[in-house]
Amino acid sequence: MTPLSASDSTLVRAEADRRRTFAVISHPDAGKSTLTEAMALHARLLDQAGATHGKASRAASLSDWGELERERGISISSTALRFGYGDAIFNLLDTPGHADFSEDTYRVLTAVDFAVMLLDAAKGMETQTRKLFDACRRLGLPVVTVVNKWDRPGQGALELFDAVQEATGRVPVAVNWPVGESGRFEGLLTPGESTYLRHEAVDSGAHLAHEEHREGVTDAHLDPGVWKAAVEGASIATELNGVFDRTAFLAGTQTPVMFTAAAGNLGVRALLDFLLNQAPAPTGRTDVHGQIRTVDAEFSGYVFKVQAGMNPAHRDQIAFVRVNSGTFERGMDLRHAQSGRPVLSKYAHHLVGRGRQTANESRPGDVVGIVNATGLGVGDTIHAGPPVVFPGMPRFNPERFRVVRNRDAARHKGFAKGLAQLESEGAIQVLRDAEGSPGGPVLAAVGDLQFEVATERLHREFGAEVALDAPLSYDRARPIPAHGVQELKAVTGLRILYRPDGEALVLFPDRWKLERTVGQFPALFPEEGLAG
Ligand code: GDP
DSSP states (O other): OOOOOHHHHHHHHHHHHHEEEEEEEESTTSSHHHHHHHHHHHTTSOSSTTSSOSHHHHHHHHOOOHHHHHHHOOOOTTSEEEEEETTEEEEEEOOOOSSSOOHHHHHHHTTOSEEEEEEETTTBSOHHHHHHHHHHHHHTOOEEEEEEOTTSOOOOHHHHHHHHHHHHOOEEEESSEEESOTTOOOEEEOTTOSEEEEEEOOGGGTSOOEEEEEETTTOTTSOHHHHHHHHHHHHHHHHHHOOOOHHHHHHTSEEEEEEOBGGGTBTHHHHHHHHHHHSOOOOOEEOTTSOEEOTTSSOEEEEEEEEEOSSTTTTOEEEEEEEEESOBOTTOOEEETTTOOEEOOTTOEEOOOSSTTSOSSBOTTOEEEEETOTTOOTTOEEESSSOOOOOOOOOOOOOEEEEEEESOGGGHHHHHHHHHHHHHHTSSEEEBOTTOOTTOOEEEESSTHHHHHHHHHHHHHHOOOEEEOOOOSOOEEEEEOTTHHHHHHTSTTOEEEEOTTSOEEEEESSHHHHHHHHHHOGGGOTTBTTBO
């Protein structure tokens, strides 16, 4: 492998600059799918958002993984949506929609450069909204806040601003401001300007909204009181919280706020324009030694998702890789940084969007699917050229624990293999005691759904007959350094288990015991108080 020439490097930097790689996240039902469709509509990916009903067909029309799906009979279309907008390429990475907040969502967030957080105007901050904001904080992600469903009666805009600030510590600043209270969405003004963008939904979401600029004061269609209230609201928000500052947004101290009614395509164009002009493009990523692999260095990427077993006939495994640097080409020489082994890139798939503006190469910020990538685990690095290792996937502290038993000794091999596979995908955590848990390891999860998925897959993909014991009476866990094990062994009521990489995890029966232990041994829990 020869290093990139100067002109290649300029090209890769320019391509990276065009990328906007992000996730839309929200409490279920806030309108994530609707906004995704509306964005795709604006990007002219579809001529009719919402014209197809049912998530399956919609997903199929939104992405272009068709070839791989046909070949393998598996569905991966929801992993990422790619579309051109202006001269940019947007990579919208999908997060699981189910209510159990899981590590899956967190993993996707490690592969994006910013997040778009949707709030339902009527519901404001909800449970998942808080958890997701917290996940973004832990990952240092800039967040654009979008108040959706402004066409429906809901809370006041200033009230929502307060709620966001109180729950997240980020200062919400108005990029635009709704003309009309929630339930009467007439248009959007830019704070400080005398005109506004009047809009009208056409054909309930099937076409772009009708939009035109009007003078607020003289607009005959607007009740003067409505205009006055909007101007007042916007100026209060600006006086209290200041104006948009890109540096503060990127640092996570500010969150720009915009208003939409995604179902009617209202405010969506303004959102896309904002992302195009202000949201961050991919930049160099820091490796485990604190060195930055710049975007124009040779190819490197990071596995953020592993999907296996969608088709039992093939026992396929696809590793989804976010390109961190360089250009990915099928057939290139690649290595798996953790094992040093070569990775077969011949059957890799670029995620290619539709439309003229999306290129066929995968550049920084893009997603590549590597088929039959046995041995690649979530959080692993692959690279061409000089070796690099990016920090692995941060693990969640599990909250539910159940011993899993193999009921058929003849199928022990499948059982062991299956557990190793689920662990490497990050589908569930597998913990063992100092003796190796001969009776059966402890499965540890963040949400109950993970146990169901794990037992079902052990059976279906690995032919193992398993049984889960009743849940253990612990409800939180924290990692400790190896030297802490001896000290904590003497404490009653705790249990110490080990992750496959040898890291020790202490299980606590309740919050009280956790706080007491942290108070007694603060040096063993340096992160406590920082993250949940
Ligand atoms: P998700 O669970 O976050 O993906 O939410 P969906 O996109 O499936 O939307 C949930 C429900 O809210 C659906 O019935 C949508 O039609 C509706 N919805 C989404 N956006 C809007 C909006 O802007 N206005 C109104 N009135 N309804 C919306």
